[in-house]
Structure formats: structure tokens, C-alpha cells
Amino acid sequence: MNRLIIVSNRVTTPSGKGEETVGGLAMALAAALREYSGLWFGWSGKTVTEFNGHMNLQRVEGVTTATIDLEEADLSEYYNGYANKTLWPLFHYRQDLTAYDRSFDEGYQRVNRRFAETLRPLIEPDDLVWIHDYHLIPLAFELRKLGVKNRIGFFLHIPWPAHQLITTLPRHKELVEALFAYDLVGFQTPEYQQAFEEYVLNEADGVITADGLLRAFGRPLRTGAFPIGIDAKEFAELASSPRAQRTYDVMAAHTAFRQMIVGVDRLDYSKGMEERFLGFERLLSDHPDLRREVLFLQIAPLSRESVEAYQEIRARLDALSGRINGEYADIDWNPVRYVNRNYRRDELAGVYRAAKVALVTPSRDGMNLVAKEFVAAQNPNDPGVLVLSRFAGAANQLHEALIVNPNSPEEIAEALNRALSMPLAERIERWRALFDNVQREDVTAWRDAFVNALAATRSGDHARSAE
Ligand code: ADQ
Secondary structure (H helix, E strand, C coil): CCCEEEEEEECCCCCCCCCCCCCHHHHHHHHHHHHCCEEEEEEEEEEECCCCCCEEEEEECCEEEEEEEEEHHHHHHHHHHHHHHHHHHHHCCCHHHCCCCHHHHHHHHHHHHHHHHHHHHHCCCCCEEEEECHHHCCHHHHHHHCCCCCCEEEECCCCCCCHHHHCCCCCHHHHHHHHCCCCEEEECCHHHHHHHHHHHHHHCCCEECCCCCEEECCEEEEEEECCCCCCHHHHHHHHCCHHHHHHHHHHHHHHCCCEEEEEECCCCHHHCHHHHHHHHHHHHHHCHHHCCCEEEEEECCCCCCCCHHHHHHHHHHHHHHHHHHHHHCECCECCEEEECCCCCHHHHHHHHHHCCEEEECCCCECCCHHHHHHHHCCCCCCCCEEEEECCEHHHHCCCCCEEECCCCHHHHHHHHHHHHCCCHHHHHHHHHHHHHHHHHCCHHHHHHHHHHHHHCCCCCHHHHHHC
């Protein structure tokens, strides 16, 4: 078996025991590396005054990691700059929040070069290299310049935006051309894959060859849709662990038999939380009978706090939750419980299980793992209902959820009302179909599909076509 080298912006090494609070991507990558030998390369999360290329190699819980430190300027131009102020908002359809600052672009290229130069000596001839996400789009291009001929794959965890939107980015063509240095580029859904193809066919004189490859910039590229999943079995087990049970009991006692609606998201403007709060408010105003019967718990750990747009959304959510509580609360009931902290995964599983409804209503989302975790955590005999945005990649698989337009508080309120009164038989029927999908298309299926597709690409195509 080939060694696997995984590269992502940040390296985190979860133990897989349910104790950590890291996000779904980190969990998925660590799981992949436990199966294959190889290593995980990326930024340590630390900064130094001057970049020194020093690499820190470690072996933690069966996973070898190699990390580098970055400079402050790298952080502000690459991570907080081009990645999170330009690509993230644009790829989530927020052109209003997109910064088109040239120095960000330069920092982004510089960090990708630094990644390539430090990673290069670690790559052995038969290694498969798997690069993750929008921070590192030009990495294969930089590695090819240094003579790397290995098969290199890229997986985009966030949406690929519509053709017209990406053309608003200065030098969009260079960004797309850089993707043609890969052998395989994977997207979360066929829709994002098609949006990418459409760009290439229209803007770069691309063609689709007889064997299904996309050809442009003088190079062939295999693309595919690889919907990411969770470790459904592990998550279902976590949901009935003692720690989850304790969390469930605490929640049940404190909700005093009220029906709990839950939302769990990084505090990000793409997650549609404002409209969701308004949807819940609408439910309370339209259904006075429900007022003391329900409560909405929104868990939203702070994220990317040094980026202004994140400070703004935080302030707006603070105000909104305060306003709804001010309007509707009573001396013994608060309709909204809004919490900004992280929880252990087993506690989170207990929270999901205690909820009657999950509100997963991003305005755009590559996939959304919370939707899948909620499904996996349910009690099969009394499952809760998933309300899901049509703009989450997960809606492409989880058809039995109540699908809503996340921009419409009215639709959210209606779906909530329907979910809260759904008969047990319907809840069970919907949940079974959802769980079946979450279990079948799990993180192992995702990883194997991607790695096998990468291994099956013709090694050396790039070396040949670039000559
Ligand atoms: P994210 O935007 O981070 O991921 P998501 O897929 O929902 O979105 O993953 C969030 C993860 O963080 C989940 O595993 C969740 O359990 C965890 N989490 C959230 N709040 C938490 C809390 N308070 N305590 C502990 N854990 C918490 C990006 C893309 C998504 C895509 C993933 C994976 O934006 O669309 O699904 O990558 O590809």
C-alpha cells in the first residue's frame, strides 16, 4: 500500500476517544491516518518573528505529524487574509464580505510556497499526497515546480461557487489553473463539481475528454464528488456512553419536559443563525400555545475572532437572543439559551439526543457534519427531527429531513411547528432512512473513495503534459 501524506492548514491530533472538542475535519483526517501509514503536515498554530522552515515531527496516538510555525504577516495575509477574508466569504456567496486585497493574495502564495519547500523533502516516490481545503489550492502547483511527480489530490471542503461569482475574484484564472496541477480534485457534491466544470468550459476553453477527464491549461484533470461523512458507528456509541447519558439527564432535568430545539455551529455568518433565531421568534409569535412548551438551545463556539465580520455577527446574535428573551421570557422560562463554548464530543452527543429537533440552516455549507452527527446520536425508538437547509451539501443526501430555505424565517417557523408535532411513526420512518444514509456514506467510505480514485489516476500525467 502507498503511504499517504495528508496536508491541511492546521494539524490537530484527536485521540478519537470522544474527549476532544476539535471539528469534524480533524476527526476525519486522523481516522484516515490511523489506517494508512504516512504523515500529516501543516501549520502548528504557532507564530514566530521570522520564518525558519523548522519542522516539528511527532508521533501521537498512531499518527505522525510534521508541523511548521508561520510568521505574524503570514497569519494576517494568508490565514486571516486571503483564506478567511477573501475565499471563505466568496465561496459562501457573501460577496458583500469579500476583501479583494492584493497583499492577501501575495501572502497566500508565499505561505503555499513555504509549505511546498518544507514538505518536499518528506515526500517519497510512491507516496500519495492528499491536500485539503481552500487554504492550500496552489500547493500542488508549487510542489510541481520543485519537481514532485507523485499523484496529488485535492479535496475542497467548502462549496465551489457559481461561475459568475468566482469571476469577481481578481486573478481567478490563476487560482483555477493551479488546480490543474493536481491529478484529482474532489468536491462535496455533484453540484459543486458541475459549477467548477462550467467555469473551466466557459473561461478556460476546457473540454471533457472521452475518458471523462477535464482538459484545460494543457493538462488533464480528474474531478469527482466525494461527500464527506462522519464515523457514524462511533458517534452512535458516544451517544449512549455514560458521559452522554449524564449530559442527557442534566438537559432533561433543566428543560423540565419542554421540547428542546438545538443548533450547533461554529459562530460563522455562513451558518444562517440570524435567520434561524428569527424563525424561532416567529414560531413563538405565531403559536402562543407553544410559548412555555419549547426552548431553543444554540451552541456556537467562537471562531476566527480577529476577523471583523465574525465580531459583527457575534454582536448581532448577542442582541437578537437578548431581544427574544426580553420579549418572551417569564420568571421561570427563557426561550433562548445561547452558549459560546466548546463541548466534548460525548457531551455533544448527549445534547443532540436530548433534542426533539435540530435546526441546521446554513445559508451555504460545503456539507455540514452537525446534521449527520445529530442523526447518528438519536434514540432509534424516539428519534428527533432534522430541519435542514437546502443549501447545505448534506441536503443532497439527507432527503428525509424537513428541507427549508434558510433565508426564510417563515419557512423555518413552519418546519419547526411541523417537526414538534410530528407523529412518532413518521419520525421513526424518516430517521431510519437518514441513519441508513449516514451509516453507509460514512467517513471511511469517503476516504476510501477519494484515496482509491487518486491511486487510480495515471501517475506522471502531469510530468508528461508539462514537458
Ligand atoms: P465546519 O464549517 O466547521 O466544517 P461542520 O461540518 O458542521 O462545519 O463541522 C463542525 C464540527 O465542529 C462538527 O463536527 C461539530 O460537532 C463540531 N462542533 C461545533 N460546535 C461545537 C462545540 N460547541 N463543541 C464541540 N464541537 C463542536 C467545514 C465545512 C463543512 C464541512 C466540513 C467537513 O464548512 O461544510 O462539512 O468542513 O468537510
